[in-house]
Amino acid sequence: VNSPSFQVIDGGITAPRGFRAAGVACGIKGAGKLDLSLLVSDAPASAAGVFTTNLAKAAPVLLSQDHLRRSSGQGRAVVINSGCANACTGSEGRDHARLMAEFTSQAVGCDPLAVLVASTGVIGVKLDISKVQQGVASAASRLSPSGGADAARAIMTTDPFPKEAAIEASRNGRRFRIGGMAKGSGMIEPLMATMLGVVTTDAQVAPALLQRALKAAADDTFNAITVDGECSTNDCVFALANGASGVELTEDDWPLLVASLKAACEPLAIGIVRGGEGATKLVTVTVTGAASAEEARRTARAIANSPLVKTAVHGGDPNWGRLIAVAGRAGSSFALESAAVRIGPVTLFAEGTPHDDRAPEAAGYLQGNEIELEVDLGTGGSGRSRMWTCDLSAEYVRINAEYRT
Amino acid sequence: VNSPSFQVIDGGITAPRGFRAAGVACGIKGAGKLDLSLLVSDAPASAAGVFTTNLAKAAPVLLSQDHLRRSSGQGRAVVINSGCANACTGSEGRDHARLMAEFTSQAVGCDPLAVLVASTGVIGVKLDISKVQQGVASAASRLSPSGGADAARAIMTTDPFPKEAAIEASRNGRRFRIGGMAKGSGMIEPLMATMLGVVTTDAQVAPALLQRALKAAADDTFNAITVDGECSTNDCVFALANGASGVELTEDDWPLLVASLKAACEPLAIGIVRGGEGATKLVTVTVTGAASAEEARRTARAIANSPLVKTAVHGGDPNWGRLIAVAGRAGSSFALESAAVRIGPVTLFAEGTPHDDRAPEAAGYLQGNEIELEVDLGTGGSGRSRMWTCDLSAEYVRINAEYRT
Numbered sequence: 001v002n003s004p005s006f007q008v009i010d011g012g013i014t015a016p017r018g019f020r021a022a023g024v025a026c027g028i029k030g031a032g033k034l035d036l037s038l039l040v041s042d043a044p045a046s047a048a049g050v051f052t053t054n055l056a057k058a059a060p061v062l063l064s065q066d067h068l069r070r071s072s073g074q075g076r077a078v079v080i081n082s083g084c085a086n087a088c089t090g091s092e093g094r095d096h097a098r099l100m101a102e103f104t105s106q107a108v109g110c111d112p113l114a115v116l117v118a119s120t121g122v123i124g125v126k127l128d129i130s131k132v133q134q135g136v137a138s139a140a141s142r143l144s145p146s147g148g149a150d151a152a153r154a155i156m157t158t159d160p161f162p163k164e165a166a167i168e169a170s171r172n173g174r175r176f177r178i179g180g181m182a183k184g185s186g187m188i189e190p191l192m193a194t195m196l197g198v199v200t201t202d203a204q205v206a207p208a209l210l211q212r213a214l215k216a217a218a219d220d221t222f223n224a225i226t227v228d229g230e231c232s233t234n235d236c237v238f239a240l241a242n243g244a245s246g247v248e249l250t251e252d253d254w255p256l257l258v259a260s261l262k263a264a265c266e267p268l269a270i271g272i273v274r275g276g277e278g279a280t281k282l283v284t285v286t287v288t289g290a291a292s293a294e295e296a297r298r299t300a301r302a303i304a305n306s307p308l309v310k311t312a313v314h315g316g317d318p319n320w321g322r323l324i325a326v327a328g329r330a331g332s333s334f335a336l337e338s339a340a341v342r343i344g345p346v347t348l349f350a351e352g353t354p355h356d357d358r359a360p361e362a363a364g365y366l367q368g369n370e371i372e373l374e375v376d377l378g379t380g381g382s383g384r385s386r387m388w389t390c391d392l393s394a395e396y397v398r399i400n401a402e403y404r405t
Numbered sequence: 406v407n408s409p410s411f412q413v414i415d416g417g418i419t420a421p422r423g424f425r426a427a428g429v430a431c432g433i434k435g436a437g438k439l440d441l442s443l444l445v446s447d448a449p450a451s452a453a454g455v456f457t458t459n460l461a462k463a464a465p466v467l468l469s470q471d472h473l474r475r476s477s478g479q480g481r482a483v484v485i486n487s488g489c490a491n492a493c494t495g496s497e498g499r500d501h502a503r504l505m506a507e508f509t510s511q512a513v514g515c516d517p518l519a520v521l522v523a524s525t526g527v528i529g530v531k532l533d534i535s536k537v538q539q540g541v542a543s544a545a546s547r548l549s550p551s552g553g554a555d556a557a558r559a560i561m562t563t564d565p566f567p568k569e570a571a572i573e574a575s576r577n578g579r580r581f582r583i584g585g586m587a588k589g590s591g592m593i594e595p596l597m598a599t600m601l602g603v604v605t606t607d608a609q610v611a612p613a614l615l616q617r618a619l620k621a622a623a624d625d626t627f628n629a630i631t632v633d634g635e636c637s638t639n640d641c642v643f644a645l646a647n648g649a650s651g652v653e654l655t656e657d658d659w660p661l662l663v664a665s666l667k668a669a670c671e672p673l674a675i676g677i678v679r680g681g682e683g684a685t686k687l688v689t690v691t692v693t694g695a696a697s698a699e700e701a702r703r704t705a706r707a708i709a710n711s712p713l714v715k716t717a718v719h720g721g722d723p724n725w726g727r728l729i730a731v732a733g734r735a736g737s738s739f740a741l742e743s744a745a746v747r748i749g750p751v752t753l754f755a756e757g758t759p760h761d762d763r764a765p766e767a768a769g770y771l772q773g774n775e776i777e778l779e780v781d782l783g784t785g786g787s788g789r790s791r792m793w794t795c796d797l798s799a800e801y802v803r804i805n806a807e808y809r810t
Contacts, residue, residue, distance in 0.1 A: 052734075053734065054730060054733040054734045055732075055733040055734070055738075055739040055741070056729050056730060056732065056733030056734075056739065056741045056744075057733075087726070088726060088729055088741070088754065088757075088759055089759070090757045090758055091757075122726075123726030123729070123730070124725070124726050124729075124754070124759040124761055125759075125761070233726075233729070233730050233733060307712065307797075307801075307805070308805060311801075311802050311805035311806045312805065312806065314802065314806045315805070315806025316806075317806065320529070321492070321493060321527075321528030321529050321638075324461050324493055324528070324529075324638070325459060325461060325528070325638050327460075327461065328459040328460040328461030328462075328638060329457075329458065329459045329460070333460075334460040334461065336460070336461045336493070339461075349493065349529070352493075352495045352496075353495055354493055354494070354529040354530075356529055356530070392712075392802060393802060393806075394799035394802045394803060396712075396716075396802070397716050397719065397797060397798060397799045397801070397802060398799060400712070400713060400716035400717065400720070401716045401717065401719045401720025401721075401722065401798075401799075
């Protein structure tokens with residue numbers, strides 16, 4: 001039994017066989033910008049989704065959850081508009097989400113329940129459903145196995161660049177592909193709603209297995225990033241598995257399936273952080289020595305969201321006292337006398353003793369644009385967790401303080 | 406039985422009878438800046454304290470907790486240095502905190518256990534204990550019933566102004582005073598540790614009752630403010646009650662005692678927010694319609710700490726969608742269809758319906774510098790909570806991104 005290999009390949013959601021996509025401009029954003037994305041599997045596919053935990057879920061989130069439940073995880077198409085989140089839009093918004101699925105089912109020739117719907121953009125603004133109708137028709141006529149790139153552009157809001165990734169996994173002669181796209185500046189824009197991701201694979205995976213694997217992969221990728229700790233009304237990640245590779249993955253292939261999905265999702269997730277608003281540095285936060293993985297994650301998240309840590313990284317300040325202070329307040333077990341703090345290769349605090357003389361070396365390291373922060377909580381436990389975040393700049397404030405007009 | 410009246414009076418910690426204080430420069434900060442504060446009660450007093458919940462507690466925090474326990478809440482003096490937090494300083498730091506208490510006990514002529522100690526400033530830097538020794542001697546020789554103002558200046562770090570408050574409470578002919586001082590920019594500075602408060606009263610209050618009342622008052626004042634959700638290694642609030650007014654407050658006077666303490670603490674707490682780093686607006690967040698007071702507080706805290714809400718307020722953007730999004734993710738019960746959002750007098754969302762046409766009116770309101778935000782969670786419950794915060798400006802980032810030198 002060989003260990004699996006993952007090769008990065010060109011493309012995104014249409015890199016796996018049997019998927020076509022398109023991205024078109026239907027006028028929601030205006031100025032001819034791409035704003036409607038359509039993905040179709042040639043054959044019926046298993047479908048899965050992970051969704052925002054926000055209680056103010058947008059209409060398309062509620063609809064897609066309902067479709068996955070009622071179809072028992074069978075899907076054919078994903079339709080996404082950008083420029084309007086269709087969130088906090090009342091019963092009219094729910095009608096619009098349902099119509100988006102119906103237009104798509106008619107254009108594609110499938111059951112409406114096999115359509116997953118997402119929206120991203122301004123909250124509280126009515127969706128122009130006639131534009132969506134035209135957009136779906138236009139996109140359906142342009143579906144192509146090379147349409148992934150346009151589809152990835154059509155889901156962008158204020159993202160500085162599109163985010164696509166694809167890999168080919170092989171193990172013991174079995175080969176299959178996973179492709180994906182994502183959007184998000186890693187935060188909620190002025191009245192914008194955040195993160196969307198779509199993952200495709202030409203492996204055959206039963207719906208329940210796909211759902212569990214997507215959740216597991218998302219926990220270590222899309223759910224391990226933060227820009228500012230906000231959780232939007234519209235976040236979702238969809239997966240479609242159509243079996244076109246002829247490779248079937250079963251329960252026995254769980255490690256391979258999860259590792260493959262992670263390999264495709266990680267660059268998408270990191271891409272969201274790199275494109276975070278005002279971000280100038282990618283920051284990897286690692287917490288070790290925690291009493292449990294859950295406690296490690298809680299502290300890693302607190303550090304990754306700390307405005308004091310993020311401004312210090314932005315300013316190149318090797319401010320290890322802030323990391324200690326966040327670790328102490330994060331709600332996880334913490335033993336100061338055996339804790340340690342590292343900024344890149346430089347240990348600034350260990351065994352209760354500051355090494356502030358090393359601060360200049362750490363300050364030099366912080367001039368780079370890929371920063372690693374590591375905190376050992378000193379409990380002697382084996383819990384560890386990793387999260388990605390970005391620095392906090394004055395540009396972030398400028399962007400978010402501007403009145404939407 | 407008349408209801409109590411609270412009259413604002415001049416002064417701070419020495420406004421109540423029987424207290425003397427001083428603030429001196431002993432060279433920790435340099436440039437002749439006041440950096441050591443001493444408060445002494447002429448008679449033995451009841452003492453109480455509330456402390457940071459951070460697990461990386463600074464040496465003076467641990468010492469003061471120990472003294473309160475071992476003295477059963479008997480106190481005579483409070484000594485505070487600024488410019489050095491004496492946090493993360495190992496066993497030497499613990500020795501230094503103990504020595505601060507001993508120097509003070511010798512200068513004042515009391516048991517070392519009757520001395521409460523606090524430090525604020527840079528984390529991880531050694532305290533110059535010989536400077537503290539000189540400072541304590543100098544302060545002890547200058548103790549005065551009008552020394553409260555100097556004492557309030559001597560605990561400042563980067564605070565833009567000192568924070569003092571005093572009231573005279575009267576009820577049914579009984580009169581007593583409460584005075585206080587506080588420091589804090591409402592956040593942790595670059596390696597600075599945050600909030601300190603000292604409250605004095607000339608009422609006689611038993612230690613256990615004083616402790617409970619201080620906790621209750623702090624929960625609605627010092628613990629109801631935030632600038633960035635950080636909780637430092639050094640936060641503490643002390644209370645001394647010396648009985649010099651001849652008025653004794655007992656368990657029967659609980660409402661009067663707590664209300665009086667709140668009346669003195671609230672302006673100090675609000676002062677910390679007004680002086681928050683980069684702050685240009687004071688923001689009052691009120692959450693109503695929650696399933697419980699605890700859930701209301703959780704959501705109010707999430708809103709008050711949301712960088713998206715704080716940048717929107719800074720920019721004058723009536724961005725009610727962000728308030729909904731935070732309320733939805735705060736972990737409290739939330740019913741979108743019956744929720745409501747108000748910015749000042751303007752209702753922008755109610756009963757599932759946006760009123761975005763009122764955004765210009767709300768934008769006008771946001772030009773002011775005292776802003777009220779209110780979110781009804783729509784559960785029909787009676788839980789409500791209020792918190793104070795400030796806006797998030799580019800100046801905040803600038804201050805916190807600078808390398809400490």
